[in-house]
Amino acid sequence: MSPYALSMLMSSLAVGTIITLSSHHWFLAWMGLEINTLAIIPLMTKMHHPRAAESATKYFLTQATASALILFSTTINAWMTGEWTIMNMTNPTPTVILTLALAIKLGIAPFHLWLPDVLQGLNMLTCLILSTWQKLAPMALMMLTSHQLNTNLLIAMALMSTIIGGWGGLNQTQMRKIMAYSSIAHLGWMILVISFAPSLALLNLLIYLVLTSSMFLMLMTLNSTNTNKLSISWLKTPTLAASMMVTLMALGGLPPTSGFLPKWLILQEMTKQHLGALSALMAMSALLSLFFYIRLSYTISMTSPPNISNSSLTWRKKKNLTYVIPILIIMSATMMPITPTLLLLN
Numbered sequence: 103m104s105p106y107a108l109s110m111l112m113s114s115l116a117v118g119t120i121i122t123l124s125s126h127h128w129f130l131a132w133m134g135l136e137i138n139t140l141a142i143i144p145l146m147t148k149m150h151h152p153r154a155a156e157s158a159t160k161y162f163l164t165q166a167t168a169s170a171l172i173l174f175s176t177t178i179n180a181w182m183t184g185e186w187t188i189m190n191m192t193n194p195t196p197t198v199i200l201t202l203a204l205a206i207k208l209g210i211a212p213f214h215l216w217l218p219d220v221l222q223g224l225n226m227l228t229c230l231i232l233s234t235w236q237k238l239a240p241m242a243l244m245m246l247t248s249h250q251l252n253t254n255l256l257i258a259m260a261l262m263s264t265i266i267g268g269w270g271g272l273n274q275t276q277m278r279k280i281m282a283y284s285s286i287a288h289l290g291w292m293i294l295v296i297s298f299a300p301s302l303a304l305l306n307l308l309i310y311l312v313l314t315s316s317m318f319l320m321l322m323t324l325n326s327t328n329t330n331k332l333s334i335s336w337l338k339t340p341t342l343a344a345s346m347m348v349t350l351m352a353l354g355g356l357p358p359t360s361g362f363l364p365k366w367l368i369l370q371e372m373t374k375q376h377l378g379a380l381s382a383l384m385a386m387s388a389l390l391s392l393f394f395y396i397r398l399s400y401t402i403s404m405t406s407p408p409n410i411s412n413s414s415l416t417w418r419k420k421k422n423l424t425y426v427i428p429i430l431i432i433m434s435a436t437m438m439p440i441t442p443t444l445l446l447l448n
Contacts, residue, residue, distance in 0.1 A: 103148045114141035122239035128176035128186045135239055139165045145228050157223030164206060164216045171203035191250045201251050207240040210289050211263040218282040229278055230318040233285050234311050241307055245300045253297045261383060263290025268390025275329045277321055284353055287391045295368045298375055305444060306364035313353050313361060316430035320346050333405045345431045347399045352434045354395035355388055360437035
């Protein structure tokens with residue numbers, strides 16, 4: 103792809119997200135979401151592969167359906183209230199439709215089926231953009247309207263997302279599908295607390311962005327797309343493989359890594375809201391995700407192929423993003439001691 107076309111598409115991604123984040127009018131927010139969607143479609147199809155075309159088609163149809171539902175719900179709300187303001191979603195019918203539309207855009211269960219298939223047909227860089235940057239605009243809209251959304255519907259989708267996100271990743275060998283189910287599970291934790299404490303949902307989103315970016319960049323550096331390729335990563339770069347194990351434990355939510363911080367605070371908030379049974383179910387569903395993270399850590403550290411890699415000096419090849427990955431790894435592992443500071447910022 104031409105550098106000029108690539109820079110235009112990346113700028114359009116940024117502009118679309120910024121328009122949605124800074125808008126007070128539903129139509130302007132919808133325009134930002136559409137710019138975002140149209141900008142990432144060419145990035146998906148730049149590989150000129152049938153799987154990439156299939157992923158782009160599935161993504162376009164899903165996002166177009168969600169955008170149509172958003173416009174439909176906001177039009178009904180404007181018809182009933184006479185306002186297009188984002189903060190004024192008072193009627194239950196358009197609010198439920200809006201919640202379902204944002205769940206489709208984010209890939210929250212039970213509208214999650216498109217996400218693993220779409221990620222599987224893309225390269226790692228586009229998967230990184232789809233798993234991180236593309237979550238910002240819909241999640242911002244969900245946070246802005248969180249005090250008006252149906253709490254019971256959000257809790258049901260959150261519990262379903264964490265269970266399906268953990269259960270679906272158990273039998274996967276492709277890293278992109280594993281990261282897709284990881285994204286579904288993390289989104290479940292975010293929308294669980296979004297009605298009670300939006301600041302905790304924002305903190306969870308920021309830590310999720312750090313962990314997911316770190317994981318994808320390490321997979322890109324090691325050129326690992328499945329567990330078989332991941333098993334020879336220790337022979338290539340032992341330090342990076344050990345760092346990946348720490349990041350996997352952070353994604354699973356084990357202390358003292360940064361991933362434990364949002365789960366701990368969310369469970370604390372749920373118990374304050376007298377939802378002890380729900381907190382127990384969410385904690386147990388997180389064990390499903392933790393299982394396949396531990397399995398990946400075992401694959402990295404305890405298994406090695408009977409023959410070494412055939413490529414010559416793979417550990418000495420010059421890699422990009424050399425300075426970004428250590429910063430993200432440090433943030434993935436060491437943010438828990440500054441929990442009081444993060445709570446004050448929120």
